[in-house]
Amino acid sequence: MPELPEVEIVRQSLDKKIRGQIIKKVIVKNRNLRLKVPRNFEKNFKNQKIVKVDRFSKYLILYISNKTICIVHLGMSGTIHILENKNKNLITNTSFYHSLILPKKHNHIEIIFENFKIIYNDPRRFGFFEIIKNRQYLKKKFYKLGPEPLSSKFSTIYIYSFLNGKQKNIKNFLLDQNFVSGIGNIYASEILYLCKIKPEKMAKYLSKKDCQKISINSKKVLLRAIRKGGSSIKNFKNTSGKRGSFQNEFKVYQREGSNCKRKKCNGIIYRKTISNRSSFFCNLCQK
DNA sequence: AAGAGGCCCTGATAGC
DNA sequence: TGCTATCAGGGCCTCT
Numbered sequence: 001m002p003e004l005p006e007v008e009i010v011r012q013s014l015d016k017k018i019r020g021q022i023i024k025k026v027i028v029k030n031r032n033l034r035l036k037v038p039r040n041f042e043k044n045f046k047n048q049k050i051v052k053v054d055r056f057s058k059y060l061i062l063y064i065s066n067k068t069i070c071i072v073h074l075g076m077s078g079t080i081h082i083l084e085n086k087n088k089n090l091i092t093n094t095s096f097y098h099s100l101i102l103p104k105k106h107n108h109i110e111i112i113f114e115n116f117k118i119i120y121n122d123p124r125r126f127g128f129f130e131i132i133k134n135r136q137y138l139k140k141k142f143y144k145l146g147p148e149p150l151s152s153k154f155s156t157i158y159i160y161s162f163l164n165g166k167q168k169n170i171k172n173f174l175l176d177q178n179f180v181s182g183i184g185n186i187y188a189s190e191i192l193y194l195c196k197i198k199p200e201k202m203a204k205y206l207s208k209k210d211c212q213k214i215s216i217n218s219k220k221v222l223l224r225a226i227r228k229g230g231s232s233i234k235n236f237k238n239t240s241g242k243r244g245s246f247q248n249e250f251k252v253y254q255r256e257g258s259n260c261k262r263k264k265c266n267g268i269i270y271r272k273t274i275s276n277r278s279s280f281f282c283n284l285c286q287k
Numbered sequence: 288a289a290g291a292g293g294c295c296c297t298g299a300t301a302g303c
Numbered sequence: 304t305g306c307t308a309t310c311a312g313g314g315c316c317t318c319t
Contacts, residue, residue: 003312034295034314058313076313077297106297124296126313168290177314184312233312253312275291278310 002074004149004182005225007058009244010080014060014118015053017082021113022049030108034075035128037109044068044131045111056142057181068131069138075126079103081119145181149218154180159211163203170206170214171199171279183218186231186253189280191217193252198286199272199279224249252280260285 002010026045031037049065062070074080081102102119109120109129120129132138147153162179163170173179174188183191192199194217197210206214225231230244233254251261252269260267260282267284 006312032296073313075296076311122296123298124311124313126296166289172290175313186312231312276293277313 002058002078002230003184003187004058005187005222005246006230006244007055007060007074007182008226009230010074011053011055011060014080017116018050018111018113018118019052020049022047023111024114025112027110027112028108029110030106030125033108033122033125033128034073035130037129038131041129041131045070057145057148057177058184059142061138068133069135071128071130071132071138071141072120073127075122075124075128077124078120078122078127081121082116083119084116085114145177146179148182149180149222150182154215154218156208156212156215159214160206160208163206163211166203168203169200169274170197170203171274173203174214174218175277180218182222185277186233186250187218187221187225189253189278190221190251193281193286194221196285196287199274199281201287252282255280 023045024047026042028037028041044066045064051063051065054061054063058073060072060074062072064070072078083102103121103123106123106125107119107121108125111118111120120127132141147158163173166173171188171192174183174191175185189199191214195210195213197206197213225244225246228244228246228249231246231250232243233247255269256271258269260269262282262285265282265285267282269280270283272279272281
């Protein structure tokens with residue numbers, strides 16, 4: 001569910017809240033996430049300090065004082081909530097993913113600190129928590145993934161040479177984490193709109209200029225989304241104004257049947273299923 | 288090797 | 304009201 005900007009917003013608020021804090025206890029209520037939560041998971045955290053909350057692509061990386069690393073992936077429906085001790089009903093709303101009311105079901109993991117606890121909620125259970133004992137393994141795990149779209153490695157040359165001769169549409173490539181890591185279904189559509197490239201265009205037909213547009217617009221869209229606090233699609237009940245607002249700026253995503261936002265374009269936004277995922281695009285200005 | 292498709296899971300919504 | 308079908312922001316595995 002969350003793409004790079006949303007995970008980054010969670011990272012920022014989580015780091016602010018738990019960096020330097022000591023974990024009193026961990027409770028796992030359901031181990032059946034996408035990866036089975038291991039038996040020694042709780043023990044690994046007890047009385048340890050959170051050194052830092054980092055991120056690569058859509059993965060959160062928790063550095064623990066005992067030199068282990070906890071990787072968290074939110075999957076499609078994972079959310080993190082912060083529950084303060086003083087007032088059992090108060091949930092700190094530090095990012096768009098935090099609702100003021102804790103969901104009743106699917107609260108799978110609790111990490112308890114002295115004055116508050118963080119709760120991992122995930123109805124679909126596509127997310128996971130993984131403990132990593134050495135950094136070499138972490139490197140190995142991320143090594144096979146493509147560069148982040150925000151990094152300088154995601155350059156015109158990289159894109160052009162990677163896609164050279166590839167018999168697959170560009171939309172699929174933007175979702176392919178081995179090509180570029182962190183873009184998901186919403187931002188893939190938004191990026192291609194800004195590039196004026198239709199999602200079904202075969203990668204091998206992209207010019208260098210197209211690749212340059214992809215490099216530039218990926219950064220542009222994602223950075224703006226981060227500044228706007230990410231995109232909040234689900235309407236949480238009783239959330240404060242701290243939800244993300246990038247959904248208000250979508251040019252194509254979920255705008256099927258609406259007019260193209262480009263001033264001189266009379267196009268209509270279409271939705272088409274490509275490889276089992278929805279793609280949104282303007283029928284006129286994206287070629 | 289590259290590319291297509293199925294699958295993991297629950298919940299919200301639309302249509303009959 | 305209650306059924307069924309479809310869709311949802313991800314990523315892995317298998318088959319060709």
